Amino acid sequence: MNHYETVFILTPVLSDAQMTEAVEKFTKVLTDKGATIVNTENWGLRKLAYPIDKKSTGFYTLVEFDAEPQVIKKLETAYRRDERVLRFLTFRLDKYAAEYAAKRRSLKASKSNAPKEEVKED
Secondary structure, eight states, rough: OEEEEEEEEOTTTTTTHHHHHHHHHHHHHHTTOOEEEEEEEEEEEEEEEETTEEEEEEEEEEEEEEEEEHHHHHHHHHHOOOEEEEEEEEOOOHHHHHHHHHHHHHEEEEEEEOSOOOOOOO
16 A cells, blocks of 8 residues: 545635535545545645636645555546546655654644643733
């Protein structure tokens, strides 16, 4: 199995419920084909580098997963068939990129588990 990352941009006219439903649809495509989801990150609404279909923003989502190479073709077919997807990119991580991704995940988890500093009022 190879380690992959996919980033896709959804149209900004979706509600939060529609956006999460689209993300669940694509992760289900992966799990149905035997892939294991390692990490999913919702990057939220961001400005695009250039307009796509007259839209200047989009919902970005990153999914890291382990899968066989045949699964990628099925995933990208699902992206192309869904009109909510503006752009997508899927790539295989080499061992160094996979190590970096694991470090980034652990660093992010340690930051979210760290206690919040209290603000003293004078």
